[in-house]
């Protein structure tokens with residue numbers, strides 16, 4: 506997910522804003538023409554300087570990419586056939602970098618926390634993603650170029666439009682704050698709301714400037730395939746590694762001596778049929794994901810090692826701040842964020858702290874790293890609280906790690922679908938007596954009353 510962008514050259518942006526404001530003020534006060542002309546020259550000069558900085562940055566990025574491709578760090582896959590958008594190969598040096606990063610990741614997570622590391626298959630039967638909700642909900646909204654037929658991600662078009670508008674030095678501070686607000690909410694907008702924004706702003710297809718289809722439609726990002734020769738058994742390439750871990754929960758729980766908490770880690774290839782991949786390696790259709798699922802007692806989300814990270818202080822951008830206009834990430838002490846309930850538990854806070862330590866150890870600049878909380882509707886269908894580690898690079902603020910409290914969503918969903926109880930048991934210090942209402946339908950009465958529906962009614966009544 507992408508997030509509100511802050512300018513990479515803030516001083517220059519501010520100067521442009523200030524001068525734009527000065528011109529408008531002079532204009533309003535009926536100032537003499539030479540005075541206005543002199544003041545106009547300044548923002549124009551700054552505008553030229555600003556775009557020169559941007560051009561320089563773009564040229565630098567292109568030069569870096571060219572060198573990395575030339576030295577075979579990475580390059581387009583199958584490029585003798587002109588390649589496919591969003592598919593890249595790592596050459597020997599790129600693979601070395603990947604292995605070094607993964608080895609540090611193992612040290613910081615798997616070894617440090619004594620996790621179980623596993624490797625599940627990428628090819629997954631449909632029933633798994635029906636149960637997890639991915640078949641229905643793992644979608645992005647897209648619009649179509651009505652002339653050339655190419656598809657574009659609707660939220661990206663609105664975000665790009667707002668960011669480009671913000672570059673206009675004559676824009677008022679109020680309008681800029683409004684655009685920032687739209688950028689921070691863009692992933693939160695429904696199909697109708699995104700469609701309305703596209704119309705309101707008069708957005709057309711990038712490059713061709715052709716009109717776009719309306720309203721945006723959902724597109725499922727999973728690659729579908731069939732398993733076996735008959736073609737009747739549908740499968741998907743996994744878009745995340747976590748579902749394999751949830752399906753094997755009982756085995757791993759037993760392996761851990763039936764004790765909570767425990768964590769399972771997995772590194773593997775995942776596949777997402779991105780609508781319009783762009784930004785090089787940042788948005789590809791096949792990539793390596795390193796994931797951890799930490800299983801915890803839902804009634805006790807404290808973490809014994811939280812004091813080790815509680816004093817860390819770094820840039821955080823809570824949901825409430827994003828909902829106000831004109832706000833940005835501020836330095837916050839992790840202990841304070843958990844104590845105030847901004848981060849929903851010590852366990853989630855602990856992993857935010859570990860990710861901060863890992864990324865800064867990798868060499869990420871602390872001033873260009875922030876943790877942004879998802880807005881209520883932006884969160885994936887399974888999440889109760891979610892924070893993205895975002896790094897500011899030449900493409901703006903880019904999500905690099907997602908840290909979510911998925912609650913018991915997945916284990917419950919797979920228990921219901923498979924009939925296998927994916928649960929943990931805890932021996933209570935004091936035995937508890939619990940009163941429970943259980944409905945036992947009288948089946949012979951249901952038949953005459955509900956006829957063909959009797960099974961559904963019985964099933965609904967039996968749920969406790």
Ligand SMILES: Nc1ncnc2c1ncn2[C@@H]1O[C@H](COP(=O)(O)OP(=O)(O)OP(=O)(O)O)[C@@H](O)[C@H]1O
Nearest residue numbers: 506507777779786787788789790792904905906907
């Ligand atoms: N297409 C992609 N190419 C490369 N990396 C990706 C891609 N999609 C997601 N990621 C990375 O995988 C991590 C976990 O994915 P997650 O499901 O949280 O992403 P997401 O929030 O669905 O992304 P978005 O909303 O931007 O599509 C992200 O933090 C990001 O770093």
